Amino acid sequence: MSTVKTINRDAESAEVGAGRPRRDTRSALVMIAPAIIGLVAFVIVPFIAAGYLSLFNVRANSSRPPVWFGLEQYHRILTDPTFYRGLLNNFIFAAVVVPVQTLLALGLALLLNQSLRFMSVFRTFFFMPVVFPMALVAVIWKLIFSRDDLGMLNAFLHAISFGHIPPIDWLGSTTTALLSIIILSIWQGVGFQMIIILAGLQGISKSLYEAAQIDTANRWQQFLNITVPGLRNTLIFVVMVTTIFAFRLFDQVYILTQGGPQNATTTVMYQAVTSAFTENNVGRGAAITVVFFVIVLTITVVQRRLLREDREVA
Amino acid sequence: MRTPTRFKAGAVILSAVALTVTACGTGGGDTSGGATADAGSGTGEIKVWGHQGEEGEVAALQAAVAGFNSSQKGVKATLQLIPSADYTKTVSATSPDQLPDVLEYDGPLMASFAYDKKLAPVEGLVSAQTIGNQTDSVKTQNTYQLDKKLYGVSMYDSGLGVYGNKALLDAAGVTYPKGLGDAWTADQFQTALEKLAAKDPDQKVLDVKENYGGEWPTYGFLPIVNSAGALAIKDNKAEGNLNSAPVVKAVQQFAGWRKFVDPNSDDKAFTDGRVALSWVGHWQYNPYNKALGQKLVVLPLPDFGAGTKSGQGSWAWGIGGSSKNGKAAGLFLDYLLNDSNVTAMTTANAAPPGTKTVIATDPLYKPGGPLQLFADGLSKTCGANPPTTACVATPRPVTPAYPVFSQQFSQAFLNIYKGGDAQAELDKAAKAIDQDFTDNNNYTS
Numbered sequence: 001m002s003t004v005k006t007i008n009r010d011a012e013s014a015e016v017g018a019g020r021p022r023r024d025t026r027s028a029l030v031m032i033a034p035a036i037i038g039l040v041a042f043v044i045v046p047f048i049a050a051g052y053l054s055l056f057n058v059r060a061n062s063s064r065p066p067v068w069f070g071l072e073q074y075h076r077i078l079t080d081p082t083f084y085r086g087l088l089n090n091f092i093f094a095a096v097v098v099p100v101q102t103l104l105a106l107g108l109a110l111l112l113n114q115s116l117r118f119m120s121v122f123r124t125f126f127f128m129p130v131v132f133p134m135a136l137v138a139v140i141w142k143l144i145f146s147r148d149d150l151g152m153l154n155a156f157l158h159a160i161s162f163g164h165i166p167p168i169d170w171l172g173s174t175t176t177a178l179l180s181i182i183i184l185s186i187w188q189g190v191g192f193q194m195i196i197i198l199a200g201l202q203g204i205s206k207s208l209y210e211a212a213q214i215d216t217a218n219r220w221q222q223f224l225n226i227t228v229p230g231l232r233n234t235l236i237f238v239v240m241v242t243t244i245f246a247f248r249l250f251d252q253v254y255i256l257t258q259g260g261p262q263n264a265t266t267t268v269m270y271q272a273v274t275s276a277f278t279e280n281n282v283g284r285g286a287a288i289t290v291v292f293f294v295i296v297l298t299i300t301v302v303q304r305r306l307l308r309e310d311r312e313v314a
Numbered sequence: 315m316r317t318p319t320r321f322k323a324g325a326v327i328l329s330a331v332a333l334t335v336t337a338c339g340t341g342g343g344d345t346s347g348g349a350t351a352d353a354g355s356g357t358g359e360i361k362v363w364g365h366q367g368e369e370g371e372v373a374a375l376q377a378a379v380a381g382f383n384s385s386q387k388g389v390k391a392t393l394q395l396i397p398s399a400d401y402t403k404t405v406s407a408t409s410p411d412q413l414p415d416v417l418e419y420d421g422p423l424m425a426s427f428a429y430d431k432k433l434a435p436v437e438g439l440v441s442a443q444t445i446g447n448q449t450d451s452v453k454t455q456n457t458y459q460l461d462k463k464l465y466g467v468s469m470y471d472s473g474l475g476v477y478g479n480k481a482l483l484d485a486a487g488v489t490y491p492k493g494l495g496d497a498w499t500a501d502q503f504q505t506a507l508e509k510l511a512a513k514d515p516d517q518k519v520l521d522v523k524e525n526y527g528g529e530w531p532t533y534g535f536l537p538i539v540n541s542a543g544a545l546a547i548k549d550n551k552a553e554g555n556l557n558s559a560p561v562v563k564a565v566q567q568f569a570g571w572r573k574f575v576d577p578n579s580d581d582k583a584f585t586d587g588r589v590a591l592s593w594v595g596h597w598q599y600n601p602y603n604k605a606l607g608q609k610l611v612v613l614p615l616p617d618f619g620a621g622t623k624s625g626q627g628s629w630a631w632g633i634g635g636s637s638k639n640g641k642a643a644g645l646f647l648d649y650l651l652n653d654s655n656v657t658a659m660t661t662a663n664a665a666p667p668g669t670k671t672v673i674a675t676d677p678l679y680k681p682g683g684p685l686q687l688f689a690d691g692l693s694k695t696c697g698a699n700p701p702t703t704a705c706v707a708t709p710r711p712v713t714p715a716y717p718v719f720s721q722q723f724s725q726a727f728l729n730i731y732k733g734g735d736a737q738a739e740l741d742k743a744a745k746a747i748d749q750d751f752t753d754n755n756n757y758t759s
Contacts, residue, residue, distance in 0.1 A: 057753050061406035063431050146579040148518065172732050258527075258725065261732035262739075279718045279750070280406065 047293065054287035060280035073287035083288070086259075086268045087295070089178060093185075093267070094246035101186045102238055105193035110227075112194070113201045123198070130191040138255035141184045145170035145256070171257050174264040181252050181265055189245065193238045200234030201227070236307045243303065247296050268292045349410065349431035349635030351439065356641035357388035361414035364393060365401040365629060370662030378655040382646055389642040391416070405432065413634040415643040419466065420529070421455050421627030422710040422720070428458045428465045429714035429757055431635040435463040439633055439644030444651045451695040452668040455627040455709045459698060460758065466632035467651055468668035469659045473596040473688025473707075474537060474625035478611040482590035486513045490613055494690055494706060497614040497622035500567055507574045510590050518576035521583040521592040531724035532710060533625050534593065538564050540701040540708040543620030547711045547719065548700070550756045552747040556723070557740035564618035565727065566736040595625065596688055599678065600664050612687050614706075621703035624691040627710060628665060666692055714757040718750040 054073050056066035077083050112123050129137060144152045147169040157165040170180040208226045217225065228235075250269040253259060259266030259274075268288060276285025364375055372395065379393045394414065396404050402420055405413065410431045419427055427433045437445065444467060448456075452468035483490055488506045491497050498506065510519035523530060539546050539556065542564035546556045555561075576583040584592035585605035592598065593615070602610055614622040631650065633643045649655070656672045659665075666688050667673040674680060679689040696705035698712065711719055726743035730736045751757065 059754070061426070061430050061432075063410055143579055147577045148579070149516065150579060151577075174733070258728070260725070260728050262729050262734045274721060277403070278721045281718070281750070 047290075050286040050289050050293075053283055054290050056283050058282040058286070060276065060282050062280070066283070069283060073284050074291065077284070077287055077291060082263055082266065083268070083271065085263045086266045086271050089263075089265060090247055090249065090267050092178060093182060093249055094243055096182050097186060097189075097246045098239060098242045101190050101193060101242055102235065104186065104190050105197055105238065106231075106235075108190065108194045109197035109201055110223075113198060123195075127191040127195055129188045130195075132188070134188060134251040135255060137184065137188050138252045141180075141252075142171075142256055145180050145184075147172055172261055174261055177257055177261060177264045181249075181256065184256075185249070185252055189242070193242060196238055197231065197234055200231045203234075204230035239307075240300070240303060243299065244296070247292075247299075349428075349434045351415075351434035351633050351635065351637040351640030351643065353439065353641045354637075354639035356639075356645065358639055358642060359390045359392065360416060360637075360639050360642050360646060362391050362393045362646065363405075363414045363417040364395055365398040365418050365420075366395040367398055367629075368663060371659060374655070374658040374662045377658060378650050381655070382649040385649065386645075389645055391646050408432075410634070411636040413636065415634050415637040415639050416631060416646055417634055418629055418631055421468070421630050422532075422712070422716050424456055424465050424630065424632070425458050425460075425712045425757075426714045426716055427632070427635075429460075433465045433632040434635045434637065434640065435461075435465055436467060436633055436644065436647070437464055439640045440467055440647045440651075441644070444648045447651070447669045447671055449668055449670055449673060449692060450697075451626045451692040451707050451709075452630065454695050454697045455712065456630055456632075457712070459712055466630040467647055468628065468630040469651060469656050470628055470663065470665035470668045471626055471692055472533075472628040473666050473685065473691060474534065474594070474615065475596075475687060475691075476613045476615055477584065477592045477594065477598065477602050478613050479584070479587060479590045479606060480609045480611050482510065482513075482519075482587070483611075486510045486590070488590075490611065493687060494614050494622060494694075498616045500564065500616045500618045503616035504567070504571065507571060507591075511574055514590075518574060518583075518588065519590050520571060520574045521576050521578050521589045521594070523592075523594050524575065524577045525579055525581055529720065529724075531727050532720045533595070535565075535568070535727050536710060536723065537615055537623035537625055537708055538568055538618055540696065541615065541618040541620055541623040543701060545698075545700050545711075546723065547713060547715070547747065550713070550715075550751045552719070552744035555744070556747070557737065557744045560619055562736045562740060565730050565740070567618070569731045569733070569736065572731055596665055596685060597663065599685060603684070610684075612685060614687060614691070620701050622691075622706060623696075623701060624688065624707050625710070626692055626695060626707040628668075630668075714754070715747060715750050719747050722746045 053066075055069055055071070057069045058066040108126055112119060112126065146152075146154070147167060149155055149158055149167050151167065151170070153170065154165075154167040158167070168176060170176050204226065208230075209222055212222050212226060248269055249267045250273065253265050253267055253270050254273070257265045259270050269292070272285045272288040272292065275281045275288060362379065366372055375395075376393065379391050382389075382391055401418070402423060405417065405419065405427065413432055417433075419433070424433065445453075445464065448467055449471065452471050453464065455471075456464055456466040456468060458465050478490055483506075486509045488509050490506070507519055511517040523534065526534075536546060539561050542558075542560040544555050544558050544561050546552060548555045576589045578589075583589045584598075584602060591613075592602070599612075615624060616622065631647055633640055633647070637643055651669060653669070653671055656667050656669050657676075660667045660672065660676060664678060664685075666679050666685070667676050673689055673692075676689075677683055678685040680686070683689075691706035694705045695707040695709070696702070697709070699705075701708055710716065713719070722743040726734075726739040729739045
């Protein structure tokens with residue numbers, strides 16, 4: 001919970017901060033030092049290192065010095081159909097997960113924002129999947145998605161259709177594999193967005209709703225004219241974070257499908273990790289992450305610009 | 315909580331940097347093969363790294379180390395166990411001068427470790443008697459083709475076959491082979507599956523351990539490639555071998571059997587009697603025997619044209635490439651490989667012993683024993699030669715490119731198994747493997 005609050009406060013102070021006069025420079029520097037050190041150590045230095053490594057043939061376990069490779073790794077990656085397939089999968093995943101998960105989180109947050117008894121119990125239930133490590137969640141869902149009639153999902157479909165739905169090969173068929181990964185990811189991730197939106201909802205002043213009631217606005221009008229504008233910043237944050245999460249898709253794929261069948265679920269991250277750590281080809285892994293970084297950076301910049309313009313209009 | 319993309323990427327790269335730094339620090343760069351351990355005084359302390367296997371295996375290993383320490387005064391061995399899931403990654407990420415005097419390794423990775431100077435040749439350090447007592451199959455797996463030297467010794471080996479449920483086979487009127495000599499052809503195997511499926515409500519009659527991950531697809535299904543008469547890699551080339559016409563046909567045929575395969579998500583398909591046949595290694599003998607007793611039969615894999623084949627190779631022991639105490643390490647390996655330690659280990663894990671004296675008397679593998687089939691197969695190892703009908707056990711490619719090979723092969727195989735085009739997938743894998751050879755100067759320098 002405390003992280004959620006900080007995040008919101010950050011978002012607000014960032015807005016206000018731009019116009020504030022400069023003062024307390026020294027204490028400001030001290031305060032941002034931990035964040036800056038972290039960024040330099042874990043983002044900037046590794047990024048420069050990746051750029052450097054991607055120009056060499058570097059083997060993870062080799063005692064031989066790296067060999068100069070120039071742009072060969074990039075040439076190979078950019079002419080590799082598997083890489084584009086991974087990128088496409090990433091985009092499909094993001095295109096489905098970002099809207100669906102955000103809407104679902106909004107719906108859940110609205111439901112759980114009522115003052116009923118035991119509400120904290122329900123909130124805990126919906127938040128629980130977020131707390132579980134993805135590795136554990138994926139192993140459980142492997143049993144759910146199993147292709148025989150022992151698979152829980154197949155057994156369930158079999159039972160409710162009185163045996164008319166035959167067992168489906170969820171993870172083994174090119175048509176359903178990515179869908180299965182998407183379903184499990186939404187189930188696991190929705191609680192996180194829900195909690196952020198819930199915090200946003202509680203930040204909307206009750207007096208607005210009371211005023212609206214006096215003006216005889218119905219529930220739907222209240223939602224459109226009070227809740228949605230009040231949540232704008234929160235929703236922008238949720239969409240951006242979900243997009244970034246969607247692009248880092250790895251764990252589920254690694255455990256459930258290893259990118260298969262026929263690359264139906266391969267992702268750029270999966271390819272980077274297997275290149276570097278299974279095939280010991282660190283140079284290629286580094287080059288993939290550099291290309292990917294550029295792509296994700298572009299998307300984030302574009303997204304920010306679009307959303308910011310939106311805000312100015314409003 | 316989850317971290318955004320760039321942090322994950324950062325972590326990947328950061329560890330890569332760490333690896334490179336350590337790699338550069340050791341400043342190799344001279345020519346092929348090549349580490350040699352200092353013989354040292356033959357006394358003092360030695361460090362031993364082993365993988366943490368099953369409980370029984372750990373107990374046997376710990377007893378062997380304790381026995382060694384109390385059997386003599388000159389050398390004191392300290393054992394460090396590392397969880398098996400992380401073991402290979404740990405060795406890969408450790409620079410040669412930080413590796414212990416004695417280390418265990420997973421068989422097919424020997425060439426990669428020898429190339430990276432993480433292992434030293436054992437001849438001259440381990441006694442001639444110990445080496446002479448190694449079975450031919452483990453000797454092949456532990457010999458590095460580039461310099462023809464032996465880089466390790468094995469306590470045990472492995473075997474692969476098809477376990478059958480006699481009651482179900484008989485009920486479906488399926489006749490099955492008596493031994494290696496009359497193995498099913500692939501077509502006969504297919505007919506057997508069809509007959510069994512006709513009697514089975516869900517038509518799932520075969521288990522190929524779909525629930526296993528990691529190294530299994532390479533270990534379990536590479537014999538199909540060899541049984542089609544091809545080496546996966548020949549003269550540092552996969553092109554024209556791994557993707558040759560007979561291999562494509564064999565893998566395609568295997569993929570066609572997927573409709574008969576139980577996904578086995580609970581790992582009980584065979585023990586519960588849901589399937590009549592289970593394609594797996596020696597390590598399932600004890601649980602299967604317990605579940606089926608007299609109904610259990612052990613059969614060879616089907617023959618895809620060049621005779622039935624089986625896997626071979628397992629964990630083995632070598633001497634660290636930068637050891638300063640090679641002689642003492644050799645003394646430890648001599649002790650570890652003695653009959654009583656090998657017997658204790660193979661009793662614990664039911665693996666085929668890697669020494670001639672123990673396999674000859676092992677109750678499971680001796681002539682007439684229930685797993686004689688595996689011992690027979692191992693005694694006819696194909697070695698590094700192209701597989702023919704005259705040999706059975708086939709080692710996984712002994713080359714430093716093995717990590718790439720294994721990743722590419724298992725991915726291609728699973729893709730084909732799930733309906734992908736066999737020719738296209740194998741072409742792609744062969745190309746990636748050959749690329750790795752080219753990038754690394756064929757691993758000759």
